[in-house]
Amino acid sequence: MVPSSLLGAILFLFLLTPGLAYVLRRERVIPEARRSTFRESVQVVAASAISLFAAGLLFSAARSIWPSHTLNVRGLIQAPGTFAVGHHVELAWWSIGFLATATVLAWVAADPRIPKSRLAAWMGGLAIIRAVVGPPARIRPESAWYVLAHRYDDDPGLIHVAAQLDDGSCIVGYLFQYNIDTDEGQDRDMVLHGPLGLVAADGTRHNLGASFTVISARRIVRLDVTHLPSSADAGQVAFPDPV
Incomplete structure (x- = not known):
């Protein structure tokens, strides 16, 4: 027993x-x-x-x-x-x-x-639900990387990323994977897939032959993110316009 x-x-x-x-x-x-x-x-x-x-x-x-x-x-x-x-x-x-x-x-x-979903939107509009739950929270513990990557989930497509590094250079490519940790520390990383390009600190542009590249968050100074329509393809290296 x-x-x-x-x-x-x-x-x-x-x-x-x-x-x-x-x-x-x-x-x-x-x-x-x-x-x-x-x-x-x-x-x-x-x-x-x-x-x-x-x-x-x-x-x-x-x-x-x-x-x-x-x-x-x-x-x-x-x-x-x-x-x-x-x-x-x-x-x-x-x-x-x-x-x-x-x-x-x-x-x-x-x-x-x-x-x-539409059901959640309908339930959120009910008076009793609003009284119990309250207004939508404006403060959310979300990573900025996650918010931008899922900004256009209704029309999924390629996400072009231009990552400016601390040495003045810039790596461009398409988002493949990223660390979703909400603690935006320096130990996170981001993976871009090709076609890849590098803009050196002096402005010269180079095509990278690699299929993927890993960028450490501790080297990133700025991220420029562009969502492309679902019908778009990677094509050639999309270098950012000079500032």
């Missing part, structure tokens, strides 16, 4: 799966400021609780529509021990399905497109 305390701990960790899925996806697609262990734990627990509640509403609706094809929750609550023994296979499958549904809901909720 497994001790009840150990079983409770295992069940608690098991129910944190939706929150963990939510946090892991947000870390992959949305840069966030570093948080304390307490705040990270609260985020996981809150995401799990909300996802499990939403899954519970879906399963309640399914129970009301198909009472003979869904789990008898009333019987489980009235006699949990007896019901679990007599319906252990059914209970196991419904538990897995319930947790999987909550995990999928949490994973979808972490999609960065959700806050920009």
